Amino acid sequence: MELPEVEYLSLTATELQDPVSPTEEETIILNVGGVNHEVSLETLSSKPGTKLSNLSVLKQHYRPTKKDYYFDRHPMIFLAILNYYRTGELHIPLQFCGPSVKKELAFWQIDETLIQECCWINYHEYQEQKESLIKFNAFFSNDENIYKDIEDTKCPLWRRLRLMAWRTLEEPCSSLAGKVYAGISLMMVLLSISIFMLDSHHILDVRPHDGAWNLTMSLFGTSYEEYQDLQDHMSGKHDNASHAIGDDVRFNLLHPAVEILNFFCAGFFTLDLLARIICCPRFRLLVSPLMCIDVVALVPFYVELILNICRPEELYKQSVFDFLQLLQIARILRIFRVAKHYTGIKVILYALKESVSEIILTIVMLCIAMILFASLMFYGDNVYNESSKIEDIMIGCWWAVITLTTVGYGDKVPTSGIGYVVGTVTAFCGVLLLAMTIPIIVSNFLLYYAQSQSDKKKCKTKKPEKEDDCDA
Known part of the structure; x- marks a missing residue:
């Protein structure tokens, strides 16, 4: 099928105007949004392929009574477009919104790539921000498709109950039960972290021969005599074992009250993990970072519990089990499970995620500068200077x-x-x-935080009866 040829301006103004009211001037009147612009035909015909150079389009907008061509478009943006016809350079004023300019350029059939470099960065920035905000909203939006079976009466009751339980666990604002459970989870996380921190201080230790020491041992089903045999086995002595075990700090234990709280926290998080595994609607949610944190945080507790019961001597000497103590740091990471329901923390984490390239750039530049200045300091500070504190380049890297x-x-x-x-x-x-790279990360955070606050206000405006739902 042959396409009709487009007729572009090649007529005079007299032929283009209403035949009843011809004009001798080689100009026409364009009324854009109520603002008149007088422009010559030569100017419009200088940009073929655009709307104003198309004769058939102009005839459609001609008003014989007013002898002008009316376009109901943005009058201020048209000034920049008309200037493009006159000068051949497309400059966009900074006060106009990017999407508005994009729509106007599309209407007038002008390619946006013709925008001059001085204006292109500001114009194109909106598109980048728009794409970033779309990803941001998609990242934090709840997948409602997961819960569509809750209201489906044809769905098996067991599946509906699982989905309701999962929503309670994952979305505190979905129900009163969810809010209560989120509050309890927060208290348990804070209690677990407090126990982890206090465990490193001797104030909660109990020594052998203290009354509380026997109670702590009984929690593991171990008697005092078994611990005496353990001390004899490790020290190779059988005399005065009671005195030796009392002086050996390796045999200090946590206060039984703290140990009970530790058991209680571990039991709570174990039940929480089992409930999430049973109720999880999709397998990919089981391998999420927060689920992995829960598993890693529970492993040291159960390994230590099993060793205390079966082979307690392994806990009081250097072995591979010392590495498991490091995994207890994962207790602190549990705070992210509760923190994910708070907007500010979510925005910070997402801003860091989206700023990975800038962070990597900062680290690379820091490493290059570190090696360079460490080398300069090592060789420069050791010139005829025996008292230099930069003994080698590695120490120089630390200093740098x-x-x-x-x-x-x-x-x-x-x-x-x-x-x-x-x-x-x-x-x-x-x-x-630092001044060149950190502001990029800060600008990302400000962009996403402003968007989250805007969405929150919109949610409260549209659904005032569900204000609590906006918190998440």
Whole structure:
């Protein structure tokens, strides 16, 4: 099928105007949004392929009574478009919104890539922000398809109950039970973290021969005599075992009250994990980072419990089980399960996720600067200076990181004139390095946080009866 040829301006103004009211001037009147613009035909015909250079389109908008061509479009943006016809350069004023300009350019059939470089960054920024906000909303939006079977009476009762339980566990604002459970979870997380921190302090330790010590041992089903045999086995002595076990700090135990609380927390999180596994509607949710954190946080507790019951001597000597103690740090990460229901923390985490490239760039630049200035400091500070504290380049790297990040512990400092010069340059470069990269991460956070607050206000405006739902 042959396409009809488009007729572009090649007529005079007299032929284009209403035949009843011809004009001798080679100009026409364009009325855009109520604002008249007088422009020559030569100017319009200089941009073939655009709307105003198309004769058939212009005839459709001609008003004989007013002898003009009316377009109900944005009059202020049209000034920039008309200037493009006159000068050949497309400049967009900064006060106009990107989507509005995009629609106007599409209407006038002008390619947006013709925008000059000085205006392109500001114009195109809106599109990047729009795409980022779409991803942001999609990331935090709830998958309602998961819960569509709750209201379906044809769905098996067991599946409906599982979905209701999962919604209670994952979406606190969905019901009163969810809010209550979220509050209990928060208290249990804080209690677990408190026990983890206090466990590192001797204030809650009980020593052998203390009354509470026997009670703590009984929690593991171990008698005092069994622990005496354990001490004899490890020390190789059988005399005065009672005195030795009392002086050995390795045999100090947690206060029984704290140990009971520890058992209670572990039991709560175990039941919580089992409930999530049973009620989880989709397998991919089982391998989420928060589920992995729950598993890793529970492993050290149960390993230590089993060893206390079966082979307690393994807990009081260096072995591979020492590594499991490090996994207890995962208790602290449980706070993210509760924190995910709070907007500010979610925005911070998402901003960091979207700023990975900037963070990597910062680290790379920091490593390059670290190696460079560490080498300069090592060779510069050791020139005729026997009292230099930068014994090697590795120590110089430590000094460079502390200086570049403007921390300045002061444990390693230059002691020569050349070292002072290198230190000054290093500090100055550190400030520039952080000033160039960190604002990018901050701008991402401000963008996403402003969007989250805007969505929250919209939600409250549209559904005032469900204000609590906006919190998530």
